[in-house]
Amino acid sequence: MSHVLIIGAGGVGSVVVHKCAQIPEVFTRITLASRTVAKCEAIAQSVKARTGVQVAVEQVDADNVAETVALIKRLKPDLLLNVALPYQDLPLMDACLETGVDYLDTANYEPPDVAKFEYKWQWAYRERFEKAGIMALLGSGFDPGVTNVYCAWAQKHHFDEIHTLDIIDCNAGDHGQAFATNFNPEINIREITQRGRYWEHGEWVETDPLSWSMSYDFPEGIGPKKCYLMYHEELESLVRNIRGLKRARFWMTFSEQYLTHLRVLENVGMTRIDPIKYQGTEIAPIQFLKAVLPEPASLGPLTKGRTCIGCVLRGIKDGKEKQLYIYNICSHEEAFREVGSQAISYTTGVPAMIGAKMMLQGLWKQPGVWNMEEFDPDPFMADLNTYGLPWTVVEL
Structure with missing residues (x-):
């Protein structure tokens, strides 16, 4: 019980x-x-x-x-x-x-x-x-969470040392809205507009927000997408707990339409988190923005396509160089059919x-x-396969 x-x-x-x-x-x-x-x-x-x-x-x-x-x-x-x-x-x-x-x-x-x-x-x-x-x-x-477990599982079964880690988060879904966030708009926008940060040679290196990008060719027909370097919280614990890490980075995909809207909102002050006075009331502009944007839960029936989130790990096993890609692909439509939510909520829940x-x-x-x-990654990895987030591992 x-x-x-x-x-x-x-x-x-x-x-x-x-x-x-x-x-x-x-x-x-x-x-x-x-x-x-x-x-x-x-x-x-x-x-x-x-x-x-x-x-x-x-x-x-x-x-x-x-x-x-x-x-x-x-x-x-x-x-x-x-x-x-x-x-x-x-x-x-x-x-x-x-x-x-x-x-x-x-x-x-x-x-x-x-x-x-x-x-x-x-x-x-x-x-x-x-x-x-x-x-x-x-x-x-998922990230943090599943990505951390992927790293622990790779360390346990596939590497003597992991030297580089790239966590790559792609949402290849489309909800048809001009601008909407897949989870709480306030948290989402605060996260994206921060300075980027990655781990290299024992220290944190900072970048301007969304100033670094790369193209990554995602598997299973998703294809090439532009990914932007961001800071994400799982890096902070992984650099402590995964042995031998020399570099760790986090990347996320955004559409040009999304980034254009975000830049305009930022330029006019709508993403500010400090309160302003309006008609005698104090309100943070980002909280007002959250109120006018679509409720993330309302995107469930509208969103089509898939997410692909995974870890690219390079390191050494038995003295030889090795590179692995561990990832999950989740369908927005299938998640909605099962639990009435889109894949962003599903992959976290x-x-x-x-x-x-x-x-x-x-x-x-x-x-x-x-x-x-x-913790031991094996029972968690087994449950991912059982309860709706099956993973694939490929040697690159």
């Missing part, structure tokens, strides 16, 4: 609940909580219709530690699965510490007033979680469910605060 409390009822939250409900022998009780109960109820109805599983719903303000603590004490879950906003990671970790409950998230903490995401705030909880005898699993999405399953089954279980690559 295990009870999971899922906090966050956006696109990813919806996928997580649907996927947990498909495995009632592991997730015997599911509670979904959010600030907006109506969103939880809509997801619960969809889950009931698709699987017959009853999902309980609750209202909670994830920023309010006391409120979350009261909810946890009343429900007594075995695990808190956080798919709310990155700003809420620390309040939810505080609530878990106070109640002695395990914690999992899909994205690292970001302070609301600075567009800077890094692990230092969450890593600072390590000793307190150890002392409390509870576990926090950080970044159990499925690994969140699998990470929770690893913890609840005791396969990944150790007090403290951990990143994905610090």
